[in-house]
Amino acid sequence: MPVRLDAGSPGFNEAFRTLLQAKRESAEDVDQAVQAIIADVVAKGDLALAAYSKAFDRVDLESVGLRVATWEIDRALELCAQEALDALRFARDRIVAFHERQRPKDERFTDSLGIDLGWRWLPIDSVGLYVPGGTASYPSSVLMNAAPAKVAGVKRVVMVVPAPDGKINPLVFAAARLAGVDEIYRIGGAQAIAALAYGTQTISPVAKIVGPGNAYVAAAKRRVFGTVGIDMIAGPSEVLILADASAEPEWIAADLLAQAEHDAAAQSILITDSAALADAVEAAVARQLLTLPRKAIAAASWSEFGAVIVVPELKDSLALANQLAPEHLEIMAANAESLSEGIQNAGAIFIGAHTPEAIGDYVGGSNHVLPTARSARFSSGLSVLDFMKRTTILKCSAAGLARLGPAAVTLGRAEGLDAHARSVSLRLGDQAS
Amino acid sequence: MPVRLDAGSPGFNEAFRTLLQAKRESAEDVDQAVQAIIADVVAKGDLALAAYSKAFDRVDLESVGLRVATWEIDRALELCAQEALDALRFARDRIVAFHERQRPKDERFTDSLGIDLGWRWLPIDSVGLYVPGGTASYPSSVLMNAAPAKVAGVKRVVMVVPAPDGKINPLVFAAARLAGVDEIYRIGGAQAIAALAYGTQTISPVAKIVGPGNAYVAAAKRRVFGTVGIDMIAGPSEVLILADASAEPEWIAADLLAQAEHDAAAQSILITDSAALADAVEAAVARQLLTLPRKAIAAASWSEFGAVIVVPELKDSLALANQLAPEHLEIMAANAESLSEGIQNAGAIFIGAHTPEAIGDYVGGSNHVLPTARSARFSSGLSVLDFMKRTTILKCSAAGLARLGPAAVTLGRAEGLDAHARSVSLRLGDQAS
Known part of the structure; x- marks a missing residue:
């Protein structure tokens, strides 16, 4: 069974930290x-x-x-x-x-x-x-x-x-x-x-x-x-779903399992403000698992790394989501768009009930190579920029150099780099330096 | 003495390859x-x-x-x-x-x-x-x-x-x-x-x-x-200067030494179409070294890793420059701007005689943290992008999903990821899947 946490309970912070720090990959020493x-x-x-x-x-x-x-x-x-x-x-x-x-x-x-x-x-x-x-x-x-x-x-x-x-x-x-x-x-x-x-x-x-x-x-x-x-070193895939009581439990369950079927080390997490929805999703996952060809993998992932977290209000999920920094974030809630604006860390956001993550895997158009293992805190999905590089250009006239040069000479000398200073001062006509 | 190569001589390709592959850092095993x-x-x-x-x-x-x-x-x-x-x-x-x-x-x-x-x-x-x-x-x-x-x-x-x-x-x-x-x-x-x-x-x-x-x-x-x-793992600094006969040897020498004074493992290279300029620059470097506070470091770098390459025409230097992929590239030539357009790989280009690299180190405004050790072939200098990350956004309506969904279901099944296919087909109302 996946872990079930209640944000209102006394041990929550400790349990959430354990979830955050869970290692899903044993780095084989090869x-x-x-x-x-x-x-x-x-x-x-x-x-x-x-x-x-x-x-x-x-x-x-x-x-x-x-x-x-x-x-x-x-x-x-x-x-x-x-x-x-x-x-x-x-x-x-x-x-x-x-x-x-x-x-x-x-x-x-x-x-x-x-x-x-x-x-x-x-x-x-x-x-x-x-x-x-x-x-x-x-x-x-x-x-x-x-x-x-x-x-x-x-x-x-x-x-x-x-x-x-x-x-x-x-x-x-x-x-x-x-x-x-x-x-x-x-x-x-x-x-x-x-x-x-x-x-x-x-x-x-x-x-x-x-x-x-x-x-x-x-x-x-x-x-x-x-x-x-x-590029990045890819880790096991993961999804975080934020959902309110209006969401459809069967759809959420299907999305959690779509992530879980990738790999026994994949992770699927639901955060909701509705304990009833949480119950319904857990039941739906159990039902849907039965007919899944990759049932063994998905069941292992869900029971080992799955989590269901109940929060007092859905906006309370934002701080948790930003700490989890998920590769994929789905939001199925009445105010999905405005909730999404509170997300600081996520590889990709899938907004609304009709945007299952699998659309992004295949035909959305955006890239499905996304940062895993909380690295969305500091990195981005694959893009055109990853296949280009930038060369900066600087060009001074004699007059331009006369305006910039003295400060460069000062800083070169202050850093003890006299050849730096000299390469500028020679051009400024300061033969003494 | 730095190595002196002539692009017209028979052993040039081999000698240039040696220059390209020179390891300037012994990776201490710590x-x-x-x-x-x-x-x-x-x-x-x-x-x-x-x-x-x-x-x-x-x-x-x-x-x-x-x-x-x-x-x-x-x-x-x-x-x-x-x-x-x-x-x-x-x-x-x-x-x-x-x-x-x-x-x-x-x-x-x-x-x-x-x-x-x-x-x-x-x-x-x-x-x-x-x-x-x-x-x-x-x-x-x-x-x-x-x-x-x-x-x-x-x-x-x-x-x-x-x-x-x-x-x-x-x-x-x-x-x-x-x-x-x-x-x-x-x-x-x-x-x-x-x-x-x-x-x-x-x-x-x-x-x-x-x-x-x-x-x-x-x-x-x-x-x-x-x-x-x-960020990147920085290596020793380097400069490549492309210069024609119109360039001022003393200025070139000063710029080569400004790089060399950083570190005994720094590298300064001149490519020119003028053997006379090459001689004059070598003489100027020897002279300028005498009065440099960091003389020992600069002399070690110049004699160990410095190079002067003479090419038949300056445009022949472009192919060599793109292989060297220097951190800093200075161009001092009549047609500096148009030559710069042939550069594919360089961290930063400094165009014209009045743009010594030291200006870029301090007060040009562009960043002086640049790719070293030929990594300008695949990476860029530090920029605002290195301190940001991108979250992609996808949002489908029911009608939109109806247009994208069937292809996603096909691809999910083709990849053997049935839970992926199901997460889409459930929403399309295809209860059979």
């Missing part, structure tokens, strides 16, 4: 193994990739090829149901349209002292996208990672995806094609991250790596960070 | 020590901080206090030269004015299917700023880190700075006051990072930590990443 794998790929390149694919995925890369051929993608598309392809295309178009609004603007201006200032946004030249194999190989995630990169103008988007027993989900190939992925390699694990970061005979290195993966992939991303950029 | 320090601060809080300050900084925190008092800052300001305070205030005003242009805009729109979408930018609630002690305790860096945080709207900016032998640079206190820092604690090292991330009896934890530090600080930032956000 760092030593990952270090060896990376060194091996750096030393042996394609040969190391072939050996790991044989050992871990039972795939002979020397016969099927490291790079996925165009005809393989063509053939995979023929295997996909037309309905699924249409849905992917619909999702792709909506994701592209939303992310096009995120393209940042360059700036260039002359300020009151006549100094010419600004900045210029440019796409990262090449990006690697890690896609997990097996059951966590989600075509929707391919769209969510690759489409914003292409909107940003990234020239070369390289996808890696392991092929356990030679198999890759055809919809993953379809999503890659739709999103404009430029190269696909059938490799996974830490060895794929190493290949993207350092390159091999066949694979040119990229400048940044994004996408979720298991403990090996996460450890490898941490290790190559600096050589390349990385 | 991770074990840092792990123990963090655990100690988590377990013992203020007591651990007091013990480390006594051991490392010879400071008795129990007598002088962990938090720096207002009267101490008042008194420090009295010790500062008026000229330096005026220069700091001038710098502060310019930094604030520049960064105010970086405030991102919220977005909210209804798309063609009637779906209400958008995002909201909000400041991070609390931020910690690490300031090194001793000679690397730069007041300009306090402004560059704290002012953008305050422009972003961060409510609580907490500064930590070690006080070796009880001493802190009074200008650092002045800069903190001018930038609006809210709390200052006289601690440093990995223990200060741990205190900011996890909190102690006296220090409330923050949500993100920024600022440069030594190997211990860098290792501690990597370790607490996830619990809190961190």
Whole structure:
């Protein structure tokens, strides 16, 4: 059973703190193994990739090829149901349209002292996208990672995806094609991250790596960070639902379970001002679980990490929500919009009864790669900005330098950096310095 | 002597690759020590901080206090030269004015299917700023880190700075006051990072930590990443200068040395189409070095990591510059502005002979915290965005959901996530699913 808390009860603060601090992931210590794998790929390149694919995925890369051929993608598309392809295309178009609004603007201006200032946004030249194999190989995630990169103008988007027993989900190939992925390699694990970061005979290195993966992939991303950029390290998914008595218990239960079915370490929390609603939701969850294909996973998540919190008034939930800083926040209440304005920390907010979080996973258009494990306190979901970088521009005339220079000389000397001061004073004609 | 390369010579590509791959930092392995320090601060809080300050900084925190008092800052300001305070205030005003242009805009729109979408930018609630002690305790860096945080709207900016032998640079206190820092604690090292991330009896934890530090600080930032956000891990500073025959060798030499004086691991590179200019600059560097207070550091950097590259035409330097992806790029050439348009990778560009990089360090207004070690290929300098985060918003009406829902149901089922599909189909009234 999930934990049930009452904000009015004496032990609440302590119990809520326990909930906040609950570790849902035991960080498997794979760092030593990952270090060896990376060194091996750096030393042996394609040969190391072939050996790991044989050992871990039972795939002979020397016969099927490291790079996925165009005809393989063509053939995979023929295997996909037309309905699924249409849905992917619909999702792709909506994701592209939303992310096009995120393209940042360059700036260039002359300020009151006549100094010419600004900045210029440019796409990262090449990006690697890690896609997990097996059951966590989600075509929707391919769209969510690759489409914003292409909107940003990234020239070369390289996808890696392991092929356990030679198999890759055809919809993953379809999503890659739709999103404009430029190269696909059938490799996974830490060895794929190493290949993207350092390159091999066949694979040119990229400048940044994004996408979720298991403990090996996460450890490898941490290790190559600096050589390349990385996105966030994704943790188990989570949803927080704020609901008043007007909400529909069956819908809430379905949304809690949609989160729980991802992973036994996922977390689903309901905060409500109605004890009756809380009871009805708990009963609905128990009922709906019975007919769910991923029942075992969802039940484990709900009983281990699920929580139902009853508060005196729904506005009291805002302070709790801001501490939880959930990846996904649904608000189903009469005043959902105004409640949402009190939210400081959340990856994404889903407002109103007709906005289940699953819409955001697939076809809302906004990105489903969002900060987990309370990191919405300090970070944002994936966006076009993650695939661009900014160069600042400064340009002084002789007259402009004459206005700025003396203060720079003063500060350079105050910091004991005389060569800094001299580089300015020389130009000011102060030969004495 | 710095390396001298000629782009026309046969061994150039190999020699340039060596230059690109040169490691300028030996990553000291302090991770074990840092792990123990963090655990100690988590377990013992203020007591651990007091013990480390006594051991490392010879400071008795129990007598002088962990938090720096207002009267101490008042008194420090009295010790500062008026000229330096005026220069700091001038710098502060310019930094604030520049960064105010970086405030991102919220977005909210209804798309063609009637779906209400958008995002909201909000400041991070609390931020910690690490300031090194001793000679690397730069007041300009306090402004560059704290002012953008305050422009972003961060409510609580907490500064930590070690006080070796009880001493802190009074200008650092002045800069903190001018930038609006809210709390200052006289601690440093990995223990200060741990205190900011996890909190102690006296220090409330923050949500993100920024600022440069030594190997211990860098290792501690990597370790607490996830619990809190961190900025980039800063490496040694670097400048690349592109110059044609019209440029003034003495000015170039001064700028190369301004970079070199930071650190023996700093790097200064000149690329020019004029062998005569290259000779003149090398001679000027040798001459200017003689009268430089930080001569030993600058000479070590220049001889170990300095480079002068001669190219047939200056436009040939662009491809090299984009591979080097320098933190600072100066262009002193007749067509400096148009050359700058060919730059894809650089932290900041300084255009024209009257824009020495030191202006950007102090009073240009743009940020001097910039990506080092080729990371300008995938990352940007510090900005207001680093102190904010974005929450996406999605809101469907029943009619809107009817338009989006079927594709979401299709994709949920295709991914084997039936609870996802059900959370949508229940609302569509499809009781069969």
